[in-house]
Amino acid sequence: MPREPILEVESLIKDYGPVRALDGVSFAVSEGEMFGLLGPNGAGKTTLLSIISCLIRSTSGRATLFGKELSPNNRLIRQQIGIVPQESALYDDLSARENLSFFGKLYGMGGASLRKRIDDVLQAIGLADRATRRVGTFSGGMKRRLNLGVAIIHEPRLLLLDEPTTGVDPQSRNHLFDEIRRINQAGMAIIYTSHYVSEVESLCNRVAIMDHGRLIACDELDVLMQHLQSVIRFRVTPDPTPLVSRLVTRDDIVVRTTEDNAIEIECNEIKTTLIQVMTLLNELQLGLVSLETEEPSLEHVFLHLTGKALRD
Amino acid sequence: MIEKYRPLATPFFVIWTMAKKDLRVLLRDRRSVVILLAMPLVFIFVLGISLGEGFGQKPDDRLRISIVDLDVRYVPTDIKEKVSKNSKAKTAEAFPSGTWSQVMKDDLAQAAGIKLEIIPTREMAEQLVRDGQRAAVIVFGPEFSDRVYHCSFLADGLNPLFRDGVNLSILDAEIIRDPTQLAASSIIEQVIQVSALRVVIPWMIGTAFREVGDRMGGFVQSGITKMFPNYNFLAFTWTGLTKAEERKTPVVATNLDEVSTGLLKRGSYRYQVLVPSYTVMFSFFLALTCGGLFAAERRQGTLKRLAAAPLSRAQIILGKLFPCLLTAILQGTFLMTMGKLVFGMKWGNQPGWMFGVILSTAIAASGMAMLVATLARTETQVMIYGTMAVLMMAGISGCLMPRELMPEQMKEFSRITPHAWALDAYAQLLLNPVPNIMIVANACFMLLGFGVVFLGLAWTMLKLET
Numbered sequence: 144m145p146r147e148p149i150l151e152v153e154s155l156i157k158d159y160g161p162v163r164a165l166d167g168v169s170f171a172v173s174e175g176e177m178f179g180l181l182g183p184n185g186a187g188k189t190t191l192l193s194i195i196s197c198l199i200r201s202t203s204g205r206a207t208l209f210g211k212e213l214s215p216n217n218r219l220i221r222q223q224i225g226i227v228p229q230e231s232a233l234y235d236d237l238s239a240r241e242n243l244s245f246f247g248k249l250y251g252m253g254g255a256s257l258r259k260r261i262d263d264v265l266q267a268i269g270l271a272d273r274a275t276r277r278v279g280t281f282s283g284g285m286k287r288r289l290n291l292g293v294a295i296i297h298e299p300r301l302l303l304l305d306e307p308t309t310g311v312d313p314q315s316r317n318h319l320f321d322e323i324r325r326i327n328q329a330g331m332a333i334i335y336t337s338h339y340v341s342e343v344e345s346l347c348n349r350v351a352i353m354d355h356g357r358l359i360a361c362d363e364l365d366v367l368m369q370h371l372q373s374v375i376r377f378r379v380t381p382d383p384t385p386l387v388s389r390l391v392t393r394d395d396i397v398v399r400t401t402e403d404n405a406i407e408i409e410c411n412e413i414k415t416t417l418i419q420v421m422t423l424l425n426e427l428q429l430g431l432v433s434l435e436t437e438e439p440s441l442e443h444v445f446l447h448l449t450g451k452a453l454r455d
Numbered sequence: 456m457i458e459k460y461r462p463l464a465t466p467f468f469v470i471w472t473m474a475k476k477d478l479r480v481l482l483r484d485r486r487s488v489v490i491l492l493a494m495p496l497v498f499i500f501v502l503g504i505s506l507g508e509g510f511g512q513k514p515d516d517r518l519r520i521s522i523v524d525l526d527v528r529y530v531p532t533d534i535k536e537k538v539s540k541n542s543k544a545k546t547a548e549a550f551p552s553g554t555w556s557q558v559m560k561d562d563l564a565q566a567a568g569i570k571l572e573i574i575p576t577r578e579m580a581e582q583l584v585r586d587g588q589r590a591a592v593i594v595f596g597p598e599f600s601d602r603v604y605h606c607s608f609l610a611d612g613l614n615p616l617f618r619d620g621v622n623l624s625i626l627d628a629e630i631i632r633d634p635t636q637l638a639a640s641s642i643i644e645q646v647i648q649v650s651a652l653r654v655v656i657p658w659m660i661g662t663a664f665r666e667v668g669d670r671m672g673g674f675v676q677s678g679i680t681k682m683f684p685n686y687n688f689l690a691f692t693w694t695g696l697t698k699a700e701e702r703k704t705p706v707v708a709t710n711l712d713e714v715s716t717g718l719l720k721r722g723s724y725r726y727q728v729l730v731p732s733y734t735v736m737f738s739f740f741l742a743l744t745c746g747g748l749f750a751a752e753r754r755q756g757t758l759k760r761l762a763a764a765p766l767s768r769a770q771i772i773l774g775k776l777f778p779c780l781l782t783a784i785l786q787g788t789f790l791m792t793m794g795k796l797v798f799g800m801k802w803g804n805q806p807g808w809m810f811g812v813i814l815s816t817a818i819a820a821s822g823m824a825m826l827v828a829t830l831a832r833t834e835t836q837v838m839i840y841g842t843m844a845v846l847m848m849a850g851i852s853g854c855l856m857p858r859e860l861m862p863e864q865m866k867e868f869s870r871i872t873p874h875a876w877a878l879d880a881y882a883q884l885l886l887n888p889v890p891n892i893m894i895v896a897n898a899c900f901m902l903l904g905f906g907v908v909f910l911g912l913a914w915t916m917l918k919l920e921t
Contacts, residue, residue, distance in 0.1 A: 196763045198919075218463055218765035226763050232756030236480045248472045249764045251464040293760070 146173040149332055150195070150301060155204035157190050157356075164190040165201070166356040172301070172334060177327045179347030180336040181441075183449050186353040188336050192303050195334070196226045208301060222250055225299035229306045231286035232293070235279035239270050239289050242278060243296050250297035260296060267322055268292040284315025291319060295326060302326070304335045308342060320346060344441040354449045364441065371439035371447055372397070373413035375420065378405050378432035385427050390420075405433075413438060463765050473761075473774025474781065477748060481782060487744045491786050495737040496793055499729045503798060517570040520563055520643060521592040523580045524573065526556035526599040551691075555603040555654070556595035562650045562693070569646065584631050590639030593647050596627030606655055608663045621651035653693040660696060664688035727801065728857050730794035731881035735874050736854040737790070738783050738816050739845050742824040745779040746837040749828030762919040772825065772914060779824045783817030803884045808895050812880040815902035819873040822909030829913040848872040858882065873905040 148171035157165040165187045172178045182188045193199045194206055197215050206213040211220045233242050243261045247253075252260065265271040268288040278286060287307060294302060304323070308316045323346065327333050337343055343350055344364065351361035360367055379386060383406055390398045390408065396416060397409040410416040413436055424431060464472070481487050551558050564571050574580045580592040603626055605613045615625045623629060630647065632640040668676035680688065690696045752758040761771055791809065794800035802809055827844070831837040852874030853861055859882075861869065869875040880898035883890040 198759065198762055215762075218767065221763060222461075222463065222765040224763065226760065228756045228759050230756035232760045234476070234480060234755070234757060236483045237476070241476075241479070245472065245476050246760065246764070249464060249469060249761070249766060251461045251765070253464075 146175060148172060149174045149209055150334075151205075151207050152191075152195070153205045155191070155194065155206060156202045157187075157194065157199070158202045164356050165194075165204075167204070168353070168356070168358045169204075170351055170358060170361050172332050174300075174332055175327065175330045176349060177323075177333045177335060177347045179343035179350035180334055180353065181340060181343055181350060181445055182353035185355075186449075187356040188353055189305065190356075191353070192226075192305055192334070192336065195301075196224055196303055197221045222297065223300045225294035225297065225302045227290050227294045227302070227304045227307045229309060231283075231290045233278045233286060233289055236277060238275045238277055239265065239281075239292075240274040242289065242293055246293050247296045252297060260298070264292045264296055267325070269318055282312075282315075283310045284312050284318075287311050287315060288319060288322075291322060295331070298331075300332060302331050302333045304333060304337075306337055307335075308337065308339065340440075340442040340445050350441065352445060352448050359448050360444070367441065367444050368439050369411075371443050372409040372411055373416075373439060374437040375408045375410065375413065375417060375434070376401075376405055376437070377420070377434040379424060379429040380432050381429075383429070386423060386429060389423055389427075466767070466770055469766055469770045470774045470777055473771070474777040477745075477775065477778035478781065480748065481744065481778070490740055491737060491744060491782065492789060494740075495733040495790055496797070498733050499726070499794070499798060502729055503723065503725055517568050518642065518646065519570055519572055519589075520646060521572045521574055521580065521583070521589050522556075522560060523575075523577050523592060523594040524554075524556050524560070525577065525597050526554040526595040527597045528554045528600040554595075555600040558654050558692075559595070559650055562653055563646070566646070566650070580631055584633045587633055587635060590633050590636035591643040592631045593623075593643075594629045594631060596629070598627040602626045603655060603658065606659050608659055609666065612659075612662075615651075615655055620648035621655055623647075623651065626651070626655075657693050657696040658691050660688050661691045723799070726794060726798040727885045730790065730798060730800050731878060731885060732854045732857075734787055734790040734794075734813075735816060735852075735877045735881070736845075736849040738787055738820040738877075739823060739848065739874065741779060741783050741786070741820050742827040742845060743837060743841040745775070745782070745821070745824035746827035746831055746841050747834050749775060749825075750831055750834040750837050753832065754834065758919065768917075768919060771919060772917065775828070776821055776825055776910065779821040780817055783820045784814060787813035787817055801885065803887075803890060805884050805890050805892065805895070808890070808892065809881075809884050811899050812877060812884065812895065812902075815899040815906070816873070816877045818906035819877070819902040819909065820906075822906035822913070823873070825913035825917075826909045829917045848874055851875075853878055870901075873902050876901045876905075 150172040152171065153169050155165050155168040156163065168187070168191060170178075180188055180191070190199070194201050195208075195213060197213050197217065197220070200214060208220050208223060211217060213220060234245070237245065240261055243264060244257065247257045247260065261274075262271070265274050268291060270285060270289060270292070273281070273285065278289065281289065287310075291304075291307060294304075307323075308319060311319065320342075323333065323335070335343060335347055347364065349361075349363050350367060352359050352367075360370070383400070383404065387398060387400060387406060390396065390406075395410065399407050401407060408416060408420070417436070421431075560571060563569055574583065574592060577594055580589070580594060583589040584592055602613060602615075606615050606626075607613065613625060615621050615623075628651075630640070630644055632644075664676065664679070667679070685698060687695050687698055693699075749758075752761070766774075788810075791800075791802070791813065795802060827837060827841045831840055849855055852858075852869045852872040853866070854874055858866060858869070858875070858878055866875075876898040880895045880902075883892075883894050883898075
């Protein structure tokens with residue numbers, strides 16, 4: 144049964160002078176959903192997250208959380224959101240515990256419940272034994288973990304993660320992923336933005352891809368993959384011509400010959416197509432020189448949709 | 456649907472939480488503590504021991520007569536009885552009402568072009584003369600009054616008069632001279648001689664003329680009085696004797712210059728100028744510290760977190776302003792207290808108003824700190840532009856030099872800075888024996904105005920979204 148959307152973004156437009164940073168963005172995020180947001184530099188991701196986190200207002204359109212409009216003036220709704228900014232937004236001169244306590248208090252927490260929550264969060268992010276050390280002495284990975292801890296100290300219903308693993312070693316990254324999965328399973332909706340497509344692919348079940356301020360794709364990961372077909376690339380000897388003329392008659396595949404006389408087949412069902420190609424080779428008495436297959440990934444989908452040209 | 460959530464933190468709780476955090480960060484940043492508290496003390500200390508005696512004072516062309524007054528008025532028992540029994544004798548025996556050294560000081564103080572300086576002890580006077588800081592010092596001994604009282608033209612009286620004027624040693628008075636400043640010490644000695652003649656001679660004439668009356672009868676006394684109508688031989692003062700008019704203009708009886716010794720020169724006049732100057736200057740250095748903290752919030756990304764938290768803009772600004780204000784008040788109070796304890800500075804006779812000046816200066820400085828924090832985007836900008844602004848304002852206002860030495864036009868112009876108003880208020884409270892409270896109140900009001908304007912600009916221009 145589909146869960147009720149908690150965040151709804153409708154036709155969001157944001158202009159900075161003559162520059163349109165967001166151009167009619169619409170999507171929704173359900174309760175407990177892990178939603179990935181991908182896009183090249185300058186696509187409008189940070190602007191979108193800034194509007195959702197109530198830091199700036201949109202020029203037009205509407206964004207609501209639990210049906211309430213997201214706006215810098217709506218302090219009650221801001222209490223439901225946690226943000227993990229790109230930079231480790233922490234006070235270096237305060238200890239991990241003091242950082243958590245400070246932000247917890249700003250969100251209306253206090254007393255024994257705050258102390259317990261701080262202990263729980265420190266345990267969850269693996270910093271319980273460093274609780275009283277100054278953050279300035281922490282490694283990059285520890286800071287990133289604490290950055291997540293500060294964002295969830297007040298138990299938000301929607302967590303916005305903006306490149307949370309930048310500059311993090313693999314161990315800390317894995318720890319972060321585990322913690323993000325755990326809090327997501329506990330029911331917190333998450334919007335995860337990253338340059339690392341593989342991170343989004345491994346964490347998120349639904350992904351939106353942005354470019355030039357527009358949402359160019361937004362769907363379940365499996366559905367997005369279907370935008371691209373698998374590729375079988377092979378060489379045969381002596382002459383591939385009879386094989387190619389047999390293959391081009393089929394409607395379910397696309398066949399082309401490359402400059403170096405390799406044959407490329409784009410297909411939906413890679414296993415079935417491969418067996419059929421092998422059968423044909425046998426039939427036509429052709430020898431197989433080389434064979435490689437390429438299944439579609441989110442990165443392919445991303446590059447396919449946004450192009451390979453370098454961005455500023 | 457939105458679930459029931461915990462209530463928002465109260466505004467006061469939020470402001471106090473933010474203030475506590477900033478104060479904690481400030482305390483842990485030793486550089487800030489050094490800049491705000493230790494550096495002004497070091498400046499005051501270094502300048503205090505290196506500046507000349509006259510620093511902070513208006514150029515004064517008057518001749519300084521330095522005095523050590525050890526005189527104790529001694530009234531013999533028979534005279535006390537005589538005074539209590541004989542009402543006619545009262546005038547003569549009861550004169551002067553204080554010590555004779557006070558009569559000398561009053562006479563000197565009324566002389567044009569002379570200022571008096573009281574030195575507390577003979578040892579200090581000897582040290583000052585030895586150090587060449589004073590050319591000559593007159594010391595009135597404990598028997599000065601008694602000796603003057605016994606001066607008389609009669610055979611059984613003391614005769615202090617000799618070829619050079621008054622023999623001071625007979626009167627238990629002495630001039631300590633610096634042999635390397637002969638010309639200056641001679642001038643001082645001549646001034647003292649003239650004054651001594653003006654004091655001793657009318658007294659001797661008065662007592663002698665009274666004796667004439669007592670021994671030869673009132674007829675002779677009145678005959679002589681008629682013969683010399685321009686003089687009153689019964690008077691005990693020069694003014695009375697010569698029937699001159701009393702000086703109408705008020706005379707500051709003792710213009711006390713601070714005398715200080717030791718490396719620190721505790722209690723020296725210069726600290727009355729240096730301590731408030733550097734207190735004012737460094738209170739505005741707060742702009743750098745607090746501005747730096749704000750810029751650091753931007754750099755670290757914590758400002759974004761604050762902006763995203765359920766806080767109002769007013770709560771964030773006041774949460775940043777409050778620790779600034781508290782630090783400025785503590786800093787001002789600390790420096791003024793250290794000025795008193797370490798440098799022997801005097802708080803004047805209106806110390807309550809001094810706290811008013813500290814408070815209003817703190818408000819102006821905090822407002823400026825918020826403005827710097829708003830305008831400067833990075834810590835480097837805070838350091839460069841903030842330092843430039845703070846030093847320039849300190850220079851214009853007269854924090855780096857006594858305002859008294861500034862040309863009048865420049866002094867007027869300097870009032871575009873809050874520093875100048877604070878310094879004017881401190882000058883009234885710490886340098887003026889009778890402070891003009893209207894000037895102090897006006898300065899406090901102007902400082903509050905500066906604070907409000909700075910804060911208003913910061914409030915309008917501050918962009919929380921980064």
